[in-house]
Amino acid sequence: MTSCQYEESWSRAFTLSDFGISTADQFIITSGQVAISNSYEGARLIFNFYSLNSEAPEYNPQRISYGNLVLAPEIGDTPEIVQIDFASPITIPAGVERILVEVTQMDDIYNDAYKKVLIAGTEFDNDTSWYRGCRLYYTHIATENLTPAVPDANFFINVTGYKITPSNLGSITTLTNNPCGDPIKTSMFSCSYSKLFWARLFNLEDFGISTNEELTINLGQIGITSSDGGTGIQFNIYEVDENFPDSFSETNLIGSSQVQRLPYVSDYYPQIITVNFETPITVPNNVTRILVEVTNVISWGSGVFFVAGTEQDVGDSWYRGCGSGSPGYSMEDYVSMVDPAFRKPGGYPDAKFYINVTGNVNHVTNDFSMNISNICSEFLKEFSVTPTDNIASIAWDFGDLASGVENSSTDISPFHDFSVDGTYSITATVTATDGSIEILTETIKVKEPPNAYGIDDIHACEDSYNTGVSSSFNVGQVTQQVLGGQNNMTVTFIDGSGNTYTSLPNPFTNSVSNKETITVRVAHNNAPCCYSETSFDLIVNPIPDLSSVTDLIVCSNETDGFATFDLEQVQQAILGVNNINSVAFYRENGNQIQAPLDLVENQTINEEVIKVRAYENVNNCYNETTFKLMVNPLPIAHDLDILIGCDDNDDGISEYFDTSMVESQVLNNQMNLTVSYFDANGNSLPSPLNNPYTNTIAGEETITVRVTNTQTSCYDETPLVLRTSTRPQLNMPSTVYACDLGNGFANFDLSHIEEEIIASQTGLNLFYFDANGVELGSPLTASYKNSIPWNETITVRAENVLNASCYAETSFNLIVNELPTTTLEKSYYLCHLEPSLSIEVESGFDYYSWSHENEGAISNTHEVDLVHAGNYTLTIGKRTNDEYCENSFEFELIRSTPPTITEVRYKDLSDNDFIEILASGDGDFEYSLDGVNFQDSNYFSNVIGGTYTVMVRDKEGCGQDSADVTLIDYPKFFTPNNDGNNDYWQIFGIDQYPDAYVHIYDQYGKLLAQLTPNDLGWDGLFNGKEMPTNDYWFKINLQNGTIFSAHFTLKR
Missing domain, CATH: 2.60.40 (Immunoglobulin-like)
Structure with a gap:
C-alpha cells in the first residue's frame, strides 16, 4: 500500500455479533492496535469510531468518538505494532450492529522530521480494508476499488474491550433511568470556570435490590454532547431518604470514583463516557435510596462541558452549582430539571441526564444469589443460582400457575416460557451440600414482545437515468402490514441514512441509491424500549439509457432550411440496449411520427426538436429525452500551397515540413471554424499539425484538411501536398579515450574527428557543441579538455550550405579512463620479533613496481615482502580501451614494541x-x-x-x-523483599579494605546498622523490624584516611 503527501485514513469494519456482542450490549473499548512502518518519533495517529448500518462504510457512517491520540515511536522499514490504551474508554452504545475503526495520521507541519507513515497489513485476511484521503477519496472506499487496486492491503487494525449487558436482576445490575435510546443534545446549560453537579436518584428496590443485599459499584457512565477537553469528571454516591432534596447532605457520601479526564467532544457527536472505578464503591445493605452525582474537575481552560440526555427516561434529573443561584434557589441545593420556575419558564424538562452505574449485588446473609436473563423481547427467560459448586439440589417455583407442570423445575439453570403478561414472584429453594436450605425470591415483570410482521420489498421506477433514485415509492400500506392488527403499538422507521420517522412520507424518496433497506421497529406504547424489528428494501428499477441519442445534422448547400433525416438509425441504436422493447418519436406538437422513419423531413425551418421515449420490458419503466433535426450550410476550405521538406537519408521521408501557415491559409479569415487533419487512410492526425511535420509516405504525401463549423458540425475539405528533398549523410565517430588527470578530466586528441564524420563530402558547414550546449571551435583542436567529468558527449551538426534547414546531426563520446586502483592500508604493523611481512594486491594489472624510500625497487610482481620500517611506494599500470594508464600508492611499515x-x-x-x-x-x-x-x-x-x-x-x-x-562505590537503592534481587545493601569493593567499616543511619541520625567487609550487607531490619521505604544515610571509613558519606533508598 503506497502513501501520498496529504492526510490519509485507514479503516476496518467489524460486525459486533461476530464477537459475541449483541445489540442489547454496550461495548467498552479500552485499547487499540495498528501496525505501521516508516514512522518518526512522535508521529501523531488518531483513532476514530463510527457506527455503520447494513450498507458499506461509504454510506453515511455516524461518528461515535473522534480524536483519540497516540504518539508513535520511531519505526524503520520493518512494520511494528503500535498500542494505544485510551485514557477515556470508548463506549459503543447498545443497538449498534457494526462499527468502523479508523486510524488517521495528522499533519505535523511544525515538526521538521515530519514524514508520512506507511500502514502495514497481514498475509491472510477475511474481510475488507477501507481507505480515504490523499485529496482524492473523500468517502471510505474498499482498497480493491482503488486506482490502482490493492486487494491484499489487509490493514492491521484492531481494538480490545469488554461488553456490558444492562440488567435489572441478578448479581450484575445496572441502575439507570434511561432505559433505552442513545444520548442526545438537550437544552441544559453549562458554565465556565465553575463547579457543577448533575445527579440521578435511584430506589434500589426498583432494581430488585433488597435491604438484605449490598451493591458494589464498579462502573459509571455519563452522556456528554460537548467538552473543551480541559476538564475531568468524578462520580459521587450518596445515601438519601424520602425527604430528598431537602435532606441532602454531603456528609452522607458513601464513596467517590477517581477523576477521569474528558476528551474533546464536538457538540455534533454526543457520546457515552465510561469510568471504570479504580476502587469500587459498596452501598451497604439497609440503604434503600442513593443519589448518583457527577461533578466536574477543571484541569485547564474553561472546563465547560454539556451533559446529554435521552428521548425517554424515568424520574427527575437533578442539578446544583453554577447557574442555580437564581431568586428562590441556592447553588448548594439540588433542584429538579422539571421545576417550571427554575431559570426559565417551564424549566428543562428535556434534560433527562444520561447517568447510570453498574455493579454486583451480594446478599449479606445468603450464600447464594439468583440471576435472571430479563430480555424484554422474549417470553422465554433463563434462571440460574450461583455459586453452583455448593448446590446439592434446587427447587424452582416460577409463580406461573397457568403453565401447569412447567411451573416448577429442579434444574440448576432452567428456562421458563411465561403464559401471559404480568408480574411474577420467582422462588428458588436451594439445598446446600452441607444440608442447609436457603429460599431465594425475586420479582419479575413479563410482557409479551410485540410482533414486527414481514413487509414485501417495494419497487419503483428511477426518476433520472443512472441516479438510482425514485420519488414514487408507495409506502402507504407499510404501517398496516408491519402491525398485522396489533393495537397500542408505536412504529418507528429508520432509513438507510439513519434518519428516523414515526410515519413514512408517501410517496417516499430513497436516500441510498438503487436499493435502500428500511428498518421497522414495533414497540409497546408504554414500553418503548421493548421492541421487535423487521426490514424491507426499496428497490429502484432502472430506466432505459438514452445517453447515446444526439442531434441529427444535415449539411446542405440548399438555402430553404429543410432536409430529409433518417430516424430509423436512432431507433435501432436505442433498441440495441438490453431490455428495451419499444421506441416512439414525437414532434413538438405532440403528434407521433409514423413509419417510414428513414425519410423524415423537418417541419420547422433550420431546426426542429424531437422527443423520443423508450420502454424497458421488465418493469415497463420508461425514459425520454429530446434531440434536434438541424439543417446547416457548408464552410469553405481554401486551397493550400505545396510544402517542401529535407530528406536526411534518401528514404523519401523528411522531418522538416513547415506547417506553421497551413491553418491560416485554409481558413482565410473565416470565424468559428475548427481545422482537423486526416492521412491517406482517413486516420485522424493531431490538430494543429506537428511543426515541423514528418511525412509517412515516401517522396510525396497528401493530407486531407477539414474545416468544420463548430456550431453546426458541417465541414469542407482540401488536400495538402508534402514533397521531400535530400539531407547530409554523417558517420558516427568512434569513442575517444584518455587517462584521468584528476577528478575525471583529461586531454583528448580530436584532430581526426572531422574526416571520420563526413569523409569526402563537400558543401557542408560543421558545428560542434559540448554537453552543456556550448558551441566549440571548428575544426576541433588536437588537445581538447572535457568540460563534464568522466563521460562527455560532443554533438556534431552538419548543415547543407545551400539550405540550413536541411541538416544532420551525430555525436561521439569522450570517456576518461579511471586510473588503475588497488586497496592498501595506510600503515602496516610488524611485531619487532617478526622477520618480514608479506602483502599482495590483485594480479590482473599490466605493470607492478614496489619501492622503499631508501632501498629503491624491491619487487615487480603483485606481491612483496616488507622487511625494513619506513615509507613504501607501489606503482601499477593497466591498458584499457587501448589506452595505457598508471597510478601510485604510498604506505608505511611500522615495527611495533609490546605494550x-x-x-x-x-x-x-x-x-x-x-x-x-x-x-x-x-x-x-x-x-x-x-x-x-x-x-x-x-x-x-x-x-x-x-x-x-x-x-x-x-x-x-x-x-x-x-x-x-x-x-569503591555503593548501590543507590535496594529492595529487601527476599526475591533474590537487591535483598542486601553493601559497599562495592570494600573487600579490599579489611579494616574498613560502614555506619547506616535513618533521616534523624539514628544508627541502624554497622557493616564490615566480611558482612553480606544490611537486610533492611532494625532490631528485627522491617524499616519502611525511605532514604537512609551512611558513612564509610576505609581506615586509610578516606571517609565518605551519602544516602540511598530502601524500596518495598
Whole structure:
C-alpha cells in the first residue's frame, strides 16, 4: 500500500455479533492496535469510531468518538505494532450492529522530521480494508476499488474491550433511568470556570435490590454532547431518604470514583463516557435510596462541558452549582430539571441526564444469589443460582400457575416460557451440600414482545437515468402490514441514512441509491424500549439509457432550411440496449411520427426538436429525452500551397515540413471554424499539425484538411501536398579515450574527428557543441579538455550550405579512463620479533613496481615482502580501451614494541566513576576491564565499584600487559523483599579494605546498622523490624584516611 503527501485514513469494519456482542450490549473499548512502518518519533495517529448500518462504510457512517491520540515511536522499514490504551474508554452504545475503526495520521507541519507513515497489513485476511484521503477519496472506499487496486492491503487494525449487558436482576445490575435510546443534545446549560453537579436518584428496590443485599459499584457512565477537553469528571454516591432534596447532605457520601479526564467532544457527536472505578464503591445493605452525582474537575481552560440526555427516561434529573443561584434557589441545593420556575419558564424538562452505574449485588446473609436473563423481547427467560459448586439440589417455583407442570423445575439453570403478561414472584429453594436450605425470591415483570410482521420489498421506477433514485415509492400500506392488527403499538422507521420517522412520507424518496433497506421497529406504547424489528428494501428499477441519442445534422448547400433525416438509425441504436422493447418519436406538437422513419423531413425551418421515449420490458419503466433535426450550410476550405521538406537519408521521408501557415491559409479569415487533419487512410492526425511535420509516405504525401463549423458540425475539405528533398549523410565517430588527470578530466586528441564524420563530402558547414550546449571551435583542436567529468558527449551538426534547414546531426563520446586502483592500508604493523611481512594486491594489472624510500625497487610482481620500517611506494599500470594508464600508492611499515601499562587513573564514589589505562608502545592497542571484552578506547565510564584486572594488548598479537585496580562505590537503592534481587545493601569493593567499616543511619541520625567487609550487607531490619521505604544515610571509613558519606533508598 503506497502513501501520498496529504492526510490519509485507514479503516476496518467489524460486525459486533461476530464477537459475541449483541445489540442489547454496550461495548467498552479500552485499547487499540495498528501496525505501521516508516514512522518518526512522535508521529501523531488518531483513532476514530463510527457506527455503520447494513450498507458499506461509504454510506453515511455516524461518528461515535473522534480524536483519540497516540504518539508513535520511531519505526524503520520493518512494520511494528503500535498500542494505544485510551485514557477515556470508548463506549459503543447498545443497538449498534457494526462499527468502523479508523486510524488517521495528522499533519505535523511544525515538526521538521515530519514524514508520512506507511500502514502495514497481514498475509491472510477475511474481510475488507477501507481507505480515504490523499485529496482524492473523500468517502471510505474498499482498497480493491482503488486506482490502482490493492486487494491484499489487509490493514492491521484492531481494538480490545469488554461488553456490558444492562440488567435489572441478578448479581450484575445496572441502575439507570434511561432505559433505552442513545444520548442526545438537550437544552441544559453549562458554565465556565465553575463547579457543577448533575445527579440521578435511584430506589434500589426498583432494581430488585433488597435491604438484605449490598451493591458494589464498579462502573459509571455519563452522556456528554460537548467538552473543551480541559476538564475531568468524578462520580459521587450518596445515601438519601424520602425527604430528598431537602435532606441532602454531603456528609452522607458513601464513596467517590477517581477523576477521569474528558476528551474533546464536538457538540455534533454526543457520546457515552465510561469510568471504570479504580476502587469500587459498596452501598451497604439497609440503604434503600442513593443519589448518583457527577461533578466536574477543571484541569485547564474553561472546563465547560454539556451533559446529554435521552428521548425517554424515568424520574427527575437533578442539578446544583453554577447557574442555580437564581431568586428562590441556592447553588448548594439540588433542584429538579422539571421545576417550571427554575431559570426559565417551564424549566428543562428535556434534560433527562444520561447517568447510570453498574455493579454486583451480594446478599449479606445468603450464600447464594439468583440471576435472571430479563430480555424484554422474549417470553422465554433463563434462571440460574450461583455459586453452583455448593448446590446439592434446587427447587424452582416460577409463580406461573397457568403453565401447569412447567411451573416448577429442579434444574440448576432452567428456562421458563411465561403464559401471559404480568408480574411474577420467582422462588428458588436451594439445598446446600452441607444440608442447609436457603429460599431465594425475586420479582419479575413479563410482557409479551410485540410482533414486527414481514413487509414485501417495494419497487419503483428511477426518476433520472443512472441516479438510482425514485420519488414514487408507495409506502402507504407499510404501517398496516408491519402491525398485522396489533393495537397500542408505536412504529418507528429508520432509513438507510439513519434518519428516523414515526410515519413514512408517501410517496417516499430513497436516500441510498438503487436499493435502500428500511428498518421497522414495533414497540409497546408504554414500553418503548421493548421492541421487535423487521426490514424491507426499496428497490429502484432502472430506466432505459438514452445517453447515446444526439442531434441529427444535415449539411446542405440548399438555402430553404429543410432536409430529409433518417430516424430509423436512432431507433435501432436505442433498441440495441438490453431490455428495451419499444421506441416512439414525437414532434413538438405532440403528434407521433409514423413509419417510414428513414425519410423524415423537418417541419420547422433550420431546426426542429424531437422527443423520443423508450420502454424497458421488465418493469415497463420508461425514459425520454429530446434531440434536434438541424439543417446547416457548408464552410469553405481554401486551397493550400505545396510544402517542401529535407530528406536526411534518401528514404523519401523528411522531418522538416513547415506547417506553421497551413491553418491560416485554409481558413482565410473565416470565424468559428475548427481545422482537423486526416492521412491517406482517413486516420485522424493531431490538430494543429506537428511543426515541423514528418511525412509517412515516401517522396510525396497528401493530407486531407477539414474545416468544420463548430456550431453546426458541417465541414469542407482540401488536400495538402508534402514533397521531400535530400539531407547530409554523417558517420558516427568512434569513442575517444584518455587517462584521468584528476577528478575525471583529461586531454583528448580530436584532430581526426572531422574526416571520420563526413569523409569526402563537400558543401557542408560543421558545428560542434559540448554537453552543456556550448558551441566549440571548428575544426576541433588536437588537445581538447572535457568540460563534464568522466563521460562527455560532443554533438556534431552538419548543415547543407545551400539550405540550413536541411541538416544532420551525430555525436561521439569522450570517456576518461579511471586510473588503475588497488586497496592498501595506510600503515602496516610488524611485531619487532617478526622477520618480514608479506602483502599482495590483485594480479590482473599490466605493470607492478614496489619501492622503499631508501632501498629503491624491491619487487615487480603483485606481491612483496616488507622487511625494513619506513615509507613504501607501489606503482601499477593497466591498458584499457587501448589506452595505457598508471597510478601510485604510498604506505608505511611500522615495527611495533609490546605494550606496557604505565599508569591506571580512576575515580570512585562519584556519579560517574571511570577507569583510564595509560600504556607505552607504538603498536595498535585495545583495552579491557575483564580480559574478555576489549575496546579501542582506553577510557571506561560509568564503572560500578569493585576490583578489576585491567589489560592492554597489541591487536597484532605483539604482547600484552595487565594491572589490578579497585573502585569503591555503593548501590543507590535496594529492595529487601527476599526475591533474590537487591535483598542486601553493601559497599562495592570494600573487600579490599579489611579494616574498613560502614555506619547506616535513618533521616534523624539514628544508627541502624554497622557493616564490615566480611558482612553480606544490611537486610533492611532494625532490631528485627522491617524499616519502611525511605532514604537512609551512611558513612564509610576505609581506615586509610578516606571517609565518605551519602544516602540511598530502601524500596518495598
